[in-house]
Amino acid sequence: MIEQQIPLHTPFTASSTAADVLHDVDLTGKNVIVTGGHGRLGSEVTRALSSAGASVTVAARDPERAALALAHVDSITIEALDLTDPASIDAFVARWLGTGRALHVLVNNAAVMFGPELQLDSRGHELAFSTAHLGHFRLTRGLLPALRAAHGARVVNVTSGAARFGQIRWDDLDFATGYDPAAAYGQSKRANVLFTVELDRRYADEGIRSFATHPGVIIGPGPHSPQRAAAFRAQGLVDEDGNTIIDPEGGKKTTEQGAANLVFGAASPLLEGIGGVYLKDNDVAELDDSDYPLNAESIPSMASSAMLDADDARRLWEVSERLTTEN
Known part of the structure; x- marks a missing residue:
């Protein structure tokens, strides 16, 4: 929400790590789901939250691969989840709800690397939008009973500074009239922020707060x-x-520095009473609608009014409801 998009001036910096952010934070008794929690960034989020005492479930398309990647992390559970497959999402939700466990934190982290050629899921949806947005939209809505049961839950949607430049192609979400990989990625990341805004508007009164988190640019060593x-x-x-x-x-950033902003959204007490905002560098991001260039020397990633637009957020929710109901 634009009125809450004001920096808190936290004690953390862009250089802070996940361990720094979670210092003195006790997550014992908290249940957490991290989608794609075995990738480079996801595994650090999983490790950090687990180290703080949380019971972490990693949702992965390939559980065996996830188990190998997370062999160094204790006390986690790995479950199968394919975010491009409605049946897989519904089965994951049914398994979780069947346990009767509350869900305190849902980290919607999984995404796909965009490629030079258009890729579609089995339903005909562009793969980046299908994975990063539609799959997480269906998953989050399915898990609402468990989120309500936490009596104070958070949904963290991992986005990117590309949300500042991304546009929702309302009349051609699946790029049928021409594919551009950068535009597809930007659309999926803008969708993550708009989903955050509307999710918080709808469910904040039920104790469910939502945050869009930008980890920075992380390519690994x-x-x-x-x-x-x-x-x-x-x-x-x-x-x-x-x-x-x-x-x-x-x-x-390093992986540890990038993961910091995700666990900040997931667990920092500094965010109590706040929601529907875009986070960067372990704080609520500054709102700046200036026109900055995007080049090798400058990677603008401040919040903008467009990426937080309430009307677009409601429209995307309605479109996503229709698309996930049809499939």
Whole structure:
């Protein structure tokens, strides 16, 4: 909500890690779901929340792969979930609700890397939008009884600074008239923020608060293939020797620094009474509608009025309801 999009001036910085944010935070007795909680960023979120005492369930399309990736993390559960498959989502929801457990935190983290060619799910929806938004929309709505039962729950939707530039293609969500990978990614990330806004508006009174979190740009330490290194170099993400550039204030972060903003949204007591906002650098992001360039030296990721637009948020919710009901 735009009126709440005001920095809190927390004690954390862009360089803070997940461990810094969760210092002295006790999550014992809290149940958490992290979708894609075994990937590079997701595994650090899983590890950090589990270390703080939470009971973490990792939802993964490939549970065996997730188990291998998380072999170093104790006291977690791994469940099968394919966010592009309505039957898989509904089965996951049924299993969770069948346990009678409350859900204190849902981290909607899973996404797909966009490619040069258009990819569709089995229902004909563009894959980035299907995974990052429609799948999480269906999952979150299905888990509402468990979120209500927590009597104080949070939904964290992992977005990107690309939400600032992304547009919802209302008349062509699936890029039938021409595919652009950057536009597809931007649409999915804008959708994450708009979903956050409307989810909080609808359910804050029931104790469910929602946050959109931008982790920063995280490409990992390498080594990178020559092709990827060349692309990263053009984006200002690696140096001439192929080494990853870490510049937290400039938005280029380590995995531990990127995960910090996600666990900040999931568990920080500093966010009590707040919701429907976009977070970056472990704080509520500044609202700035200025027209900044996007280039290798500048990666603007402040909040904008457009990405938090209440009318667009309601419209997207209604469209998403229709699309997930039809399938």
